[in-house]
Amino acid sequence: MSLGAAPAPGVLEERYARLPAHQREKLNRIADTRRRLDAAARGAYEALREAQDDLRRARAALREAEEHTTRRTGGTLSLRQPDGRVMEFPARPWPPPELAQRVQRLEADVARLHAEHAAASAPAGVTTRLYERLLEHLGLRDLA
8 A cells, every 4th residue: 555645536446437438347346355354354253253262161161070079088079069068969071071071062163263264364355456556556546
């Protein structure tokens, strides 16, 4: 992007209007692609944030469950209740398989969404550079 003064109002529109039709079409296609890629990157980022929030909540639930575990001996599990009482339950594997599996699934989702976000963001940067080079070539650098 240029750091100079902005062109007078209407100058860019006039230069754009003087471009041959095929160059205007190409410029419009690049701008449309840039907008679509930006929207895809924003969507991937939002999905990533939601998955990270889900993962944070699942990890907090796992930590909370671990905090309430006092001891496991033989075939029983002693859990301390918020009011201080201790309750005995038949022992199960720890952490509970369903909670551990949920955390693993969420971690995999977050990793996948990170990759999708990176993939959606990378082409937008490439398209932006191509768009800026084309504008510079056409003498419309101030549009970038």
